[in-house]
Amino acid sequence: MASLRLALRSLGASRLYNRPFVRWCIPSSKVRAFSTKLSPPSKAVVYEQHGPPDQVTKVIDLPPVELGANDVCVKMLAAPINPSDINRIEGVYPVRPQVPAIGGYEGVGEVHALGSAVNSLSVGDWVIPSPPSFGTWQTYIVKEESIWHKINKNVPMEYAATVTVNPLTALLMLEDFVKLNSGESIVQNGATSIVGQCIIQLAKIQGIRSINIIRDRAGSEEAKEKLKRLGADEVYTESQLEVKNVKSLLGDLPEPLLGLNCVxxxxxxxxxxxLRQGGTMVTYGGMSKKPITVSTSSFIFKDLSLRGFWLQKWMSSEKAKDCREMIDYILSLVQSGKLKYEMELVPFNDFSVALGRALGKLGSHPKQVIKF
Amino acid sequence: MASLRLALRSLGASRLYNRPFVRWCIPSSKVRAFSTKLSPPSKAVVYEQHGPPDQVTKVIDLPPVELGANDVCVKMLAAPINPSDINRIEGVYPVRPQVPAIGGYEGVGEVHALGSAVNSLSVGDWVIPSPPSFGTWQTYIVKEESIWHKINKNVPMEYAATVTVNPLTALLMLEDFVKLNSGESIVQNGATSIVGQCIIQLAKIQGIRSINIIRDRAGSEEAKEKLKRLGADEVYTESQLEVKNVKSLLGDLPEPLLGLNCVxxxxxxxxxxxLRQGGTMVTYGGMSKKPITVSTSSFIFKDLSLRGFWLQKWMSSEKAKDCREMIDYILSLVQSGKLKYEMELVPFNDFSVALGRALGKLGSHPKQVIKF
Incomplete structure (x- = not known):
């Protein structure tokens, strides 16, 4: 117990009790009588205060955790560094775990050990926390059976690790706001992002055509070609759209009813x-850090609707009951080669390198996924 | 027939045939065989081209019109000059009658004569065109029975003349976008406008509390008092809201779920x-001629929705079938003294004075209503 107390003290244990991630490292006295299974010791990326992620995070050792009857110990395989993970550490995200906290929100692991009452999972199964939850940047996680969703092992682990935050966002935005029929079109900016790439591919599968807007930059022609290979119908740089009437560019593409904005x-x-008359724009990001400016007549006479999408809020809603079915659908698309996006697997030992890349400090890199 | 041809020629008759307002002045040969009733000659405010209303409008004489079996001839009593009427004449309104055209969109009249097959109306009834339609600025109008909605005569004619464009807009915006329960609140700007005043009163009737924003100007204290007498819970000038957190001003008022913007x-x-988390702002006007600027986080994290309302579009939708019932409800509120707003009745002979006032060229005046 000495090492446990020490580790918790270093995390500010007196303030930690009863917080979500501490649930995994403090034995429950109720459960102790029925089970003496322990998780292996774990390594975790922890931050004790909010601030620049490369300054406030550190990798620490956590002691073994006792498994309750309904608990499952999962050996993590991979977890991504998403922009929202960075914002949580910075303290600028509206909902975030209280510090000290373990980083990460999604990921995939392999079942390592089971509490005595667990019957829906087996050792060796691949599982993801679903809905996702805080603290996936650690080597072993102990959480209740109900948290874990068993997935098909026939997909690369980096896709299993990243299936929720980006691809599910893309799928939900295509389905939750307007009814799109095959042959109709959507328009999006930030099309080279992973969500953007998923939108192109998921739309195509449904017969929906996509108009894509990307930044002006070196390599924009290559980016266009890449998006077209994924199924994009049209790709424009912003400067190409400095024309009097962008709709004159549409050719035989119908005016889009849905627009997606992450910029x-x-x-x-x-x-x-x-957007066409009566269209809807859904904002899910603000990469330019600039606001959205809209004329009053766009609302009155063009009847536009502006909405927002935030996965974390969706996950706390009634609708989230369908989330596992959607995850399975997305992974089936990955398995059949219909959905792909670039990632870079980085060993956990090189976490600080991966973090530096995710922070954009080391040039342009694909999505960083930690491999445990 | 000579005078008819002459009048039509002066209106560009060869281009006019089959346009809505000409329906009222050209005898239908099909109908002629069954009816020989004629309307009295009419005086109308006509514009032959778009432009500044005080330059392009003129009052002309129109010849008698033959009534078809299903037609009703209405002697107009009163019709307002609404901002949208002015915008139509200026040619800046998205939907407008083709020129040459008669001005006006709503108004009230008295049934003067009936076609042989009309059985739902009697001479002397008060009627309004419902849904409203172009061309109410004339002394006699002949239109089909189905256009006219008989109303209660126990309201001042200026309220009957103006019941649709402003009060119905207010009622629909309170009902069509979010479900408001008694005790909840709304927030609006442009609160001194007639729509704004109607919103305060209609909300109060439903137990909904209102937060009202008005311009900084001489007389703002009097304006506040006036709105409070109508039932406003709070009235602020824009400069009073230059505080870090406007919600700190709310006291026991709940954060509003619905916002209405006409500025x-x-x-x-x-x-x-x-607005509270998940709130909706409906834009129905743009008096400042400035756009709306919104942060991306307002959409993502605060889950705000921005929508628009345009009565003319609503009137062409399926929902408009309920419009007459709503009109009757609003007029019943007027009759019982629960809904009031200021207007100025001006004789038709002084149309140019009323128009000058409506254009804001003659200082501040209440809504101008032409009395025929």
Missing amino acids: GGNAASLVLKF | GGNAASLVLKF
Whole structure:
């Protein structure tokens, strides 16, 4: 117990009791009488205060955790560093675990040990926390059986690790706001992002055509080609859309009923310009850090609706009951080669390198996924 | 027939045939065989081209019109000059009659004569065109029975003349976007407008509390008092809301779920600041001629929805079938003294004076209503 107390003290244990991630490292006295299974010791990326992630995070050792009857110990295989993970550590995300906390929100692991009453999972199964939950950046996690969703092992682990935050967001935005029929179109900015790439591919599967807007930059022609290979119908840089009537560019593409915005500023205005009468723009990101500016007549006479999407809120809603079915659908698309996006697997030992890349400090890199 | 041809020629008759307002002045040959009733000659405010209303409108004489079996000839009693009427004449309104056209969109009249097959109306009934339709600025109108909605005569004619464009807009915005329960609150800017005053009173009737924003100006204290007498719970000038957290001003008022914006610019931002998580702002006007600026996080994390309302579009939708019932409800509120707003009745002979006032060229005046 000495090492446990020590580890918890270093995490500020007196303030930690009863917080979600401590649930995994403090034995429950109720359960102790029925089970004496322990998890292996774990390594975790922890931050004790909010701030620049490369300054406030550190990898620490956590002691073994006793498994309750309904608990499952999962050996983590992979977990991504998403922008929202970074924002949580920075303290700028609206909902975040209280510090000290373990980083990460999604990931995939392999069942390592089972509490005595667990019957829906077996050792060796691949599982993801679903809905996702805080604290996936550690080597072993102990959580209740109901948290874990067993998935098909026939997908690369980096896809299993990243299936929720980006691809599910893409799927939900295509389905939750307007009814899109085959042959109709959507417009999006930030199309090279993983969500953007997923939107192109998921739309195509449904027969929905996509108009895509990307930043002007070196390599924009290559980016266009890449998105077209994924199924994009049209890809424009912002400067190409500095024309009097963007709709004149549409050719035989129908005017889009749905627009998706993860940029703000001018890139959001371009999405609005493409939308048809009665269209909806859904904002799910603000990469430019600029606001959205809309004329009053867009609302009154063009009847546009502007909405927002936040996966974490969706996950706390009634609708989230369908989330596992959607995850399975997305992974089936990955398995059949219909959904792909670039990632870079980085050994956990090189976490600080992966974090530096995710922070954009080391040039342009694909999504960083920690391999435990 | 000579005078008819002459009048039509002066209106560009060869281009006019089959357009809505000409329906009232050209005898239908099909109908002629069964009816020989004629309307009295009419005087109408006509514009032959778009432009400044005080330059392009003129009052002309129109010849008698033959009544078809299903037609009703209505002697107009009163019709308002609404901002949208002015915008139609200016040619800046998205949907407008083709020129040459008669001005006006709503009004009230008295049944003067009936076609042989009309059985739902009697001479002397008060009627309004419902849904409203173009061309109410004339002394006699002949239109089909189905256009006219018989109303209670126990209201002042200026309320009957103006019941649709402003009060119905207010009622629909309170009902069509979010479900408001008694005790909840709304926030609006442009609160001194007639729609704004109607919103305060209609909300109060439903037990809904209102937070009202008005411009900074001479007389703002009197304006506040006036709105409070109508039932406003709180009235602020924009400058009073230059505080870090506007919600700290709310006291025991619940955060509003619905915001109504007819101004744009900073006044729209203030409405957004008051809204609660998941709230909706409906834009129905843009008096400041400034756009609406919204942060991306307002959509993502605060889950705000921004929508628009346009009565003319609503009137062409399936929902408009309920419009007459709503009109009757609103007029019953007028009759019982629960809904009031200021207007100024001006004789038709002084149309140019009323128009000058409506254009804001003659200082501040209440809504101008032409009395025929």
